Amino acid sequence: MRYGEVAHFSHPQHRLRLEHLDTLFRCDGCKEAGIGARYRCPVQGCAAADHDLHRQCALPLSPPPPPLRHPFYPKCAFHFMARAPGAPGTRYCNACGRDVAGFVYHCRACGFDLHPCCATLPHALDASDRGGRVGVRLYLHPKAEAACHRCGHRGRSWTYRSHCKSYSLHVACVMDMVVESWNGVGRNKGASTGGRGVYDGALVAGSGGYRVPVIRGAAKSSHASRGGSYWGMRKGKVKRCCEIAGFAAQVVISAVLGDPTALIAGVVGSLMAR
Structure with missing residues (x-):
């Protein structure tokens, strides 16, 4: 077996090859959205040539992986x-x-x-500003101890929270943003990049593969409606943390979609509607 290839029960016809693409895909294993690295059938003419798996989903059933x-x-x-x-x-x-x-x-x-x-979500993520400097480190928590930056509530799901405790984002809210903006993921598998997909909202051409819809509201804050700009209400360390909330959202979105790398975070950031 070549490096970067797997034989997988979900596609027994051909080995799947690890590819790195900056485009969206729907995982044929877990049925959730993904972006970036994926295992895909490389055989042209295969009836299931668009078979894609997250790296996290490309595991065997026999022998079973350890718990x-x-x-x-x-x-x-x-x-x-x-x-x-x-x-x-x-x-x-x-x-x-x-x-x-x-x-x-x-x-x-x-x-x-x-x-x-x-x-397999990372327990710590670094969110950087446009200059590439680390602005804040986000930590994964099983419960929110502060209001989510997106929905304004505490409970609901696992949460990424900044080290200064002023920024929190539910994993569930990230999934909501993806589902809302990428309505129809997987319905146009195999469509050419020259055509318009059945997606809700504007489409942005990727670097090949499927066209990628905009993630709306990824940097939107529930706090902005509480009087004045959320960005201008804080000072010092907390203000600095909040100023890069949009970058934090990019990194969390990338992690939830299965590829928490700086490259993919930048791609997601370019697709975010401000």
Whole structure:
């Protein structure tokens, strides 16, 4: 087997090759959106040549990978499965709150479920400004201790929070932004970049592959409606943290979509509607 290739049960016809593209895809494993690196069928003429998998989803069923242990659930052993137990539509991810429709990490003892990308979310992310300087470090928490920058509420899902504790963003809110702006992900798989896809909102041409719709409101703040500009209300360290909230959102979006790299964060940032 060549480096960067996998033989996977979800596409037994051909080996899948690791590719790095700055375009959107819908994972054929977990059924969630992704961007950046993915395993894809490289064979031209294959009926399923647009078969894509997050790197986190390109795991075998035989032999099964070892159980995943997560610090948020120290008593749980999460097993990688092609489908969660129970009827379709009855399971949800304990990290982001979205339905489980495909590959999943499942704890048989507790019944908890995690999307593969959610299960492997980095516990620390660095958000940089336009000059490439690290502006703030974000830490993943199982519960929000401060109001989410996007929705203004605390509970709901796992949350990324800044070290100064003034910026929080729910993983669930990130998924909401993606779903709202990328309505129709996967419905036009195989469409050429010259055509207009069935997406909600303006489309922006990527560097090849599928055209990528704009992520609306990624830098929008629920605090702005509380009187005056949210950016001008804070001073010192907290103000500096809030000034790069848009960059923090970029990095979190990239992580949730399965590729928390600086390159992809920049691509996502260029697609964000201000």
